Amino acid sequence: MEHLVEAAPGIRLWAEERGPADAPPLLLIMGAQASGLGWPDGFTDLLAARHRVIRYDHRDTGRSTWAYDERPYPLAALAEDAVTVLDALGIERAHVVGMSLGGTLAQLLLADHPDRLRTATLVGTGAVSSAPFTRPDGTTVPAADLPGPAPALLEFWSRPEPDGPSPEEELDHRVEHWRLLAGDALPFDPAYFRALEHRVITHTGHHDPGTAHARADQSGLDRTGPLARNEVPTLIVSAPADPVYPPPHAEHLAQAIRGARLVEIKGMAHALPPEVHIPLAQAILAHTPQSN
Numbered sequence: 001m002e003h004l005v006e007a008a009p010g011i012r013l014w015a016e017e018r019g020p021a022d023a024p025p026l027l028l029i030m031g032a033q034a035s036g037l038g039w040p041d042g043f044t045d046l047l048a049a050r051h052r053v054i055r056y057d058h059r060d061t062g063r064s065t066w067a068y069d070e071r072p073y074p075l076a077a078l079a080e081d082a083v084t085v086l087d088a089l090g091i092e093r094a095h096v097v098g099m100s101l102g103g104t105l106a107q108l109l110l111a112d113h114p115d116r117l118r119t120a121t122l123v124g125t126g127a128v129s130s131a132p133f134t135r136p137d138g139t140t141v142p143a144a145d146l147p148g149p150a151p152a153l154l155e156f157w158s159r160p161e162p163d164g165p166s167p168e169e170e171l172d173h174r175v176e177h178w179r180l181l182a183g184d185a186l187p188f189d190p191a192y193f194r195a196l197e198h199r200v201i202t203h204t205g206h207h208d209p210g211t212a213h214a215r216a217d218q219s220g221l222d223r224t225g226p227l228a229r230n231e232v233p234t235l236i237v238s239a240p241a242d243p244v245y246p247p248p249h250a251e252h253l254a255q256a257i258r259g260a261r262l263v264e265i266k267g268m269a270h271a272l273p274p275e276v277h278i279p280l281a282q283a284i285l286a287h288t289p290q291s292n
Contacts, residue, residue, distance in 0.1 A: 005088040007059065007081050010071070014063035015056035015085050019048030024118065024290050025091045026051035029082055031100030031124075032213040035062030035200045038099075040272055046281035050290060051095065056085050060212035062204050068212035075101075075216040079108035086116060095288040099123040100244065100270065101213065104221065110234065110257070111226035121284050122257075123237040124270050126249045129224040129256035133248060146252060150243035153180050161209055170207040171197055183241035183269030192273065227257045234260040235287040237280065239268035261287075 005013040016036065026047055030038040036055035047053050057064035058078055082105060086094055095118045098106030103125025110120050111128075132140040148154075156177065162169055171194055178193040201207045234257050238250035254262040263283050268276045 003088065005056070005085050007065075007084045008071075011059060011065045011067065013056055013059065013065075013081060013085060015054055015089070017089070018044055018053045018055075019051050021052055023050060023052045024288065025086075025089075025094040026053050026284075026288060027082065027086065027091075027094045027096045028053065028055040029096065029098040029102030029105050030055070030058065030061075031102050033061060033210040034058070034100075034102075035203060037062065037196075037200050037203050038272075040196060040274075040277070042274065043272055043277040043281060046277060047284060050285055051288065054085065054089065054091075054094075056082075058213070060210050062200070066210070066212075068215065073216060074220065075104075075213065075218050076108060076220055077216075078213075079105040079112070082109060083113055083116060092116070093118050095119045095121070095284075097121040097123065097284060098125065099272075100125055104128055107223060107227060107257070108221070110230055110232055111223035114230070114232050117232045119233045119235070119288050121235040121237065121287055122253060123280070124239050124242055124245055125253070126245050127227070127253045127256040128221045129227050130222060131224055131228065131252075131256045133252040134255060135248075143252065143256075146249060147246050150180070150246070153243050156180055161211075165207070165209075167201065167207045170201070170209065173209075178271055180243065181269060182271040182273060183243055183267075185241035185267040185269065186273060186275050189273065193271075224256070230258040230260070233287065235283065236260050236262045237268070237283060238262055238264040239270065240264060241267060241269040244270045 001017045003015045007013050028039045036057045039055045060066045060068050103122040107128045174197040182188050236254045254260045265279050
């Protein structure tokens with residue numbers, strides 16, 4: 001079932017539900033400039049066997065309104081959009097799973113709207129906390145000194161976007177990006193990611209690359225105190241091959257968020273290839289009871 005949700009005057013968000021309507025709701029929050037279809041159907045269907053699964057397009061992605069140049073917003077507004085989706089669908093409390101920027105937004109929900117969350121699962125993200133990381137030997141590292149993205153990704157991101165790329169050129173660009181995000185621990189299937197992005201482009205109705213989230217104001221995201229007082233059951237998924245948030249970011253998250261539990265998905269990086277669908281879904285399903 002598809003919905004169009006009014007997030008603000010002139011701003012609509014596309015959302016989709018899968019699974020039994022009377023099952024516990026589970027909201028999927030994707031990363032920067034990523035449509036909700038970035039959660040692959042095969043993975044979503046594994047979760048929908050036990051949950052009412054909602055995935056949606058952020059502003060300036062997919063079928064949601066693209067209007068950043070006329071109506072700019074801070075990045076934190078995307079977390080409030082997630083609450084708006086829950087409100088529009090009549091959901092008081094939901095399990096929330098966030099990946100990459102979606103994990104940042106899920107942390108804002110943990111801090112600002114804990115009453116709306118049954119559980120939280122954070123995948124491929126960094127802490128919105130200035131708490132230092134404590135190594136196994138007891139020494140500490142300032143949060144700002146944790147490792148950044150891999151050099152190959154930084155070089156890719158620094159390249160100027162092609163001017164007016166054709167659909168095929170844009171697909172080539174996106175597949176190359178996925179190749180870097182997928183790391184080197186698991187085989188990379190370019191045809192799989194090309195088909196995924198072709199579906200996203202068809203869903204969106206154009207192949208224009210989005211840049212709004214990179215340009216949005218990123219100030220005011222720190223939630224060190226509220227995360228240290230967290231009471232929402234929280235799962236941190238460690239992706240050991242992640243080139244965006246390499247180790248020990250997941251371990252830092254587990255320290256910064258009170259009561260968080262850590263689970264590792266072997267070989268996982270900053271992507272959702274078929275090889276990780278079952279272990280990731282199993283980890284989420286084990287964390288998201290049907291009766292809380």
